[in-house]
Amino acid sequence: MKDFINKLYRNHSLIYKALLLVATTFLIVYLFPKSGKFKYNFEKGKPWQSENLLAPFDFAIKKADEEIKIEIQKITESSVLYFNLDNAVEPEVRSAFEIQFGKKFSDSVQNISFPALKTCGNEVLNELYGFGVLSEDYSFSEKRAVAILDERTKKQDAFYSNLIKQSKVSSVIDKVLSKNDLLGYKADFTSLFFDIIEPNLSYDKSFTDKAIQEELDKISYTRGSVAKGTLIVSKGEVVEGDKYQKLESLRSEYESQVWNESNYNWVLFAYALLVALAMLMLLLFLRKYRNQVYENNTKVTFIFFNVLLLIFITTLVVNYNSKYIYIVPICVLPLVLKAFFDARLGLFTHVLTVLLLGFIVPNSYEYMFLQIIAGIVTILTVSELYKRANLFISVGQITLIYIIAYFAFFVIHEGSIETLEWETFIWFILCGLATLFVQPLIYAYEKLFGLVSDVSLLELSDTNSKLLKELSNKAPGTFHHSLNVANLAEASASEIGANAMLVRVGALYHDIGKMKNPTYFTENQSTGINPHDELSSKESANIIVNHVIDGIEIARKNKLPDRVIDFIRTHHGTSVVYYFYMKEKKNFEDVNKADFSYPGPKPFSKETAILMMCDSIEAASKSLKEPTSTKIDAFVENIINKQIEEGQFLNANITFKEIQSIKKVLKHKLANIYHLRIEYPE
Structure with missing residues (x-):
């Protein structure tokens, strides 16, 4: 167990x-459609590429979308409109007419004309309420069929043009008066009827929609059928018209059929x-x-x-x-x-x-x-x-x-x-705009998954950041060294196609562990006093080696990404603090090399390997006296070749060709740093 x-x-x-x-x-499979997939691909207007296709089973031919749309439109536009009739309105209006008519015409007309005027008024009411007066004007076609409902029972059929709109009341009055040669009383009749006329028809939209839906439900979405074994399309035939519709019907039927368990x-x-x-x-x-x-x-x-x-x-x-x-x-x-x-x-x-x-x-x-x-x-x-x-x-x-x-x-x-x-x-333009959302998405992913992108690396490369400011204040020599290494490493990475931004950031932070004991490193010893003179070689080596461990602790405390911490961890690999190791060997024969070695690991990427080379070259270049091109070339070759011999780059995916390119860049850069020129004759 x-x-x-x-x-x-x-x-x-x-x-x-x-x-x-x-x-x-x-x-992913849960998200997929759970049906069969039609095994043939075809396009409208293109030749059928497969062999002759016979119907694998009986299926109905579906109507084209355009056919169905036309049928739906026809039903919608020709369906009957339903209006509710209010039976109480007409008697009330006629009663009001009797009262108001007597008041309106009692003193203004001769007795001989009074019956004729009243008969004309009743004729106007008959004309208005023959089918009914609408409560509001609607934008329906005049030829549209309508049904008038009396308490949900159909009373009569008509056309929309038969119904009187309120805007047409005046024209009905004119029509009746003209027929009876009483146009002289138009103003009186108009004022009379406009005071008493009330609508008695209202549009019943819900009942109309229900009736339309019943008609729509009767639509057949198929026309005819294809029997099993019938030839649908032959090889080379153009897929169009009826053949295309049959193929679409077969595909739809195949993909939507009910599957057994x-x-x-x-x-x-x-x-x-x-x-x-x-x-x-x-x-x-x-x-x-x-x-x-x-x-x-x-x-x-x-x-x-x-x-x-x-x-x-x-x-x-x-x-x-x-x-x-x-x-x-x-x-x-x-x-x-x-x-x-x-x-x-x-x-x-x-x-x-x-x-x-x-x-x-x-x-x-x-x-x-x-x-x-x-x-x-x-x-x-x-x-x-x-x-x-x-x-x-x-x-x-x-x-x-x-x-x-x-x-x-x-x-x-x-x-x-x-x-x-x-x-x-x-839609494509909206897709492009949605793609711009990638920037905040990358930021969110960095926080969720602990990853680091070039955007974050750019922020980390700012020398005004809190951590680099602290480094420049506590260990100015180390900060200057880190800047020089960053420039060398960035140029080297660009030469071989590595991530230049990543290696630059790694170089800026690789020595932050030296902030803990800055004066124990020569680049920060401005007073000429060397604290190592009072320590044993093993103690000195221990302090030098510990700057890697201290750097990792400081980096984690300041929440630097793991990709940057990798540079701190690997920039010395498993190399030896050679100066103190040799000093110890002069005093003792039996020296444990592990006591003077960095804990590692060795560089495991092109970028971390580049940093190791550039860090060693930049630090050691300070010891060059009267540098010349020949000295610089030999100096670079010796240091990097020694690292290769020690197997420091065995875990890094870097080639000898790339190492040679890096050597070339470093030689050129060092020559520029030391301003090597030809000697002019005096």
């Missing part, structure tokens, strides 16, 4: 990655295999080409988390409305991974993620082509992300690539630009 537990402990990192792979696969489980199993294969490829890539990332479980988790997050967001958008699919800023993924790791890892992960998204999105080939091209452009254009202008320029280029590629695909599919949906370009 104990051996089993020990074995588990030794392989805990591998077990964690296996569990991470399984968990990520499960979550056995089929469902097989679909899940197949999806899980494909997703696990993709994520396994990512792990294998990390193990083979990015072993430092692979060994760090936090970084592996970070990469898997970003892949899962993008798939989750894309699934939400597709489920809501697939036309917004291009708003999702997929290019954030390569941007983030390039900021924290490198371009190659960013592109590889981006391509795998886009391939997985192909299972979710419609028009998967078009989508994958667009996103992969955009990812490549992102990797190629975005450099020095900490410069704001670079990000804006790159986002503009990415958006332009989206628009050009989409336009090309549309023309290929449709053959013209007449039906081009220009609003799609707005």
Whole structure:
């Protein structure tokens, strides 16, 4: 049992990655659609590339979206409008007419005209309330059929033009008076009726909508059917018209049919295999080409988390409305991974993620082509992300690539630009704006996962920061030494394509441990008094070696990133404090070399190896007397060759060719520092 537990402990990192792979696969498959995938790809207006296709089962031919839209529009525009009739209004109006008419015309007309006027008034009321007076004006077509409901019972049918709008009351009065040759009484009748006329019809929107919905529910979304074994399309035939509709119907039927438990489980199993294969490829890539990332479980988790997050967001958008699919800023993924790791890892992960998204999105080939091209452009254009202008320029280029590629695909599919949906370009612009969110996202990731990006490195490189200010005050010689090393290391890193910003920051902070005992280091001894004269060689060596441990403690206290602390930890590797070691050997024959050696570890990256070389060269260069080009060349060669012989760079992925390039840069820089010139004759 104990051996089993020990074995588990030794392989805990591998077990964690296996569990991470399984968990990520499960979550991604959970987000995927749980149906079969139609195995044929086809495009409208293009030849059928596969063999002759026979119907695998009976299925109905679905109507095209345009057909259904036309039917819906026709039903909506021709449906009956329902109005509720208020029976109490008309009797009240007629009663009011009897009262008001007597008051209005008793003294103003001769008795002989009075009955005619009253008959004309009743005729006006009959005209107005024949169908009814509307409570408000509506913008319906005059030819629209209407039904008048009396307590939810249909009383009569009519057209909307038969109903009297309140704005038309005056014209009805004019019409009746004109017919009876009584236009001279227009003003009196108008004032009379405008005081007593009340609407008795109100639009019943809910009842009308319910009736329309009942008609819409009767729409058939299919027209005809295809029997099993019927030829749908032959190889080489152009997919258009009825053939295209049959293929669309077959694909829709195939992907939406109800799966039994056995089929469902097989679909899940197949999806899980494909997703696990993709994520396994990512792990294998990390193990083979990015072993430092692979060994760090936090970084592996970070990469898997970003892949899962993008798939989750894309699934939400597709489920809501697939036309917004291009708003999702997929290019954030390569941007983030390039900021924290490198371009190659960013592109590889981006391509795998886009391939997985192909299972979710419609028009998967078009989508994958667009996103992969955009990812490549992102990797190629975005450099020095900490410069704001670079990000804006790159986002503009990415958006332009989206628009050009989409336009090309549309023309290929449709053959013209007449039906081009220009609003799609707005989605691409919104996607570009969303991509700018990468800056705050990188900051959040730094805090959550303890990573460091070039943006943070730029902040750390500020010599006015609190820690570097303290270093310049307590150990000015060390601070000046660190600045010189930073310049040498940055130039060397740029020469071989390493991370120049990272190595510069590492150089600025690599000796902060000397703040604890600054006067024990020669660069800070301005008074000429050397405290080591009063100590034994072993004690002196112990103080010198401890500046690495002290530096790590100070760095952790000031919350410096681990990538920067790595430079403090490795800048001396396992080398020996040679001066005090040789001094001890003069006095004693049996000297333990480990007592005079740094604890390590050895440099394990190009950047930490560069710092070791530059730190040794800069420190030792102070001992050069009357430097010449020949002396400097030999000096650089000797120091770096000695480090190679001691095996200090065995763990760093740096080549002999790159070391030679670094030597060349250091020789040139030292020559400039010491202002070597040709000797002029006197």
